Amino acid sequence: MAAVLSPRNAAENALISEALATFAIELRLDDVPGAVVERAKLHMLDALGVALASSTEEFAHRIVNALAGLAGRGDYPVIGFPCKLPIRDAVLANGALVHGIDFDDTHSAGVIHVSASALPMALAATQSIGGSGKDILLAYLICVETASRIAIAAKGGFHVNGFHPTGMVAAFGAVLAVGRMWGLAERELTHAQGLVLSMASGSFEFIEDGAWNKRLHPGWAVGAAMTACTLARAGVIGARKTYEGRYGLFNSYLGDSWKPNLSACTSGLGVAWEMLDVALKPYPVCHFNHAFIDAALALRKAHSIAPEEIESVQALIGKDQIGIVCEPEANKRRPQNPYDARFSLPFAIAVALIHGRLTMDEIADATIHDPRVLDLCDRTTYTIDDKSAYPRHYSGALLIRMRDGRSLTWREEINRGSSAKPLTQADVLEKFRQTASRALPAAKVEQMIRAILDLESVTSVEDFVSALGPRRLA
Secondary structure, three states, rough: OOOOOHHHHHHHHOOOHHHHHHHHHHOOOOOOOHHHHHHHHHHHHHHHHHHHHHHOOOHHHHHHHHHHHHHHHOEEEEOOOEEEOOHHHHHHHHHHHHHHOOOOOOEEOOOOOHHHHHHHHHHHHHHOOOOOOOHHHHHHHHHHHHHHHHHHOOHHHHHHHHHHHHOOOHHHHHHHHHHOOOOOOOHHHHHHHHHHHHHOOOOOOHHHHOOOOHHHHHHHHHHHHHHHHHHHHHOOOOOOOOOOOOOOOHHHOOOOOOOOOOOHHHHOEEEOOOOEEEEOOOOOOOOHHHHHHHHHHHHHHHHHHHHHHHHEEEEOOOOHHHHHOOOOOOHOOOOOOHHHOOHHHHHHHHHHHHHOOOOHHOOOOHHHHHHHHHHHHHHHHEEEEOOOOOOOOOOOEEEEEEEOOOOOEEEEEEOOOOOOOOOOHHHHHHHHHHHHHHOOHHHHHHHHHHHHHHHHHHOOOOHHHHHOOOOOOO
């Protein structure tokens, strides 16, 4: 029988933390519809490919080398690297790898990158108990289902108030999944959520200057979850009103002016599956840019646009997205580094119009200093889109005025990759081949595809995670 919150259970577990603990403890993989499990495997494969691509980047080597120097050797693999680290350092590194190039999935309504925490957590927590591939899937799904709901409850408010839900909220999904894997009792798991409330973090200040803080958020959330579970299992008492309390998650981080939908935290658990609403990324930039990239590519193709013939570009964007990809305008028109460029709407539009694509190869120093790109950035402005579907969908519309007097428009109501406009399995496999092949030979890439798609058959998780593709430390 599925782990559904019945009226009886809901009454007995009046607190959100208790209801979530009940769900995490009672859910079985057999309760989960096959389509949800299959989708989960595709998202795990996608996250693994992104992590492997990240392993070739400078930031990854700096982070992994730093952690290896601090922590010393451990038993837990780092994706794409030959070293093994202690468990909390390994999940910090692996979270940075999945999230580090902003090519990982996003739960649209929750505006949270769920796999960046869920995959590193599931691999490490399952290895720690000598579990199986089925345990990896179960841990991953518990994290996705709970973290997504908690993020949905905020109604986009964390971003508006300067907090990154991929760090803040993922800690709670991770603590529930880790607690389940480690066999915590319901009371202990309730306390663990209260403890991780004091550890969850994620400031958006990185957005001001292209800093690397964001890359560390998801893995830090998992490490905090593991610490909280360890303490709770030892009898350390945590706050019970983790979410709805006077100083709980929502009141502390949303303030008085932004009212959360608290019922969303537990609504539909075990019946409706948020896994199916997680969007995959076709482009390695902030998800808020994607509809505009598709609009730019569509206009370029339909009208054979030459960039030098463009007088101006105006983007119509939801007001709550502006602070991430549009402002400060001067900064967004001059990204300070390739990472900063991933959060610039003018840059994304300009690259798409000039190059006819936006891949990892375009996120480079040469592109952010290209005079053609910068010139078009200067001709790009934005206005508030009153018809935006955000946060349900990340809509985008462009109005391009040409020097010959033409006005060209295109609107993408639903961002490609979302549940309403999903990438196919073939799309996901092709993306994985492109990302993973940056670190691995083709034969190993295909081997990993087969292993993930048949994850239920994996019996030795330690062998599985140890084969995630070694690279030499820089």
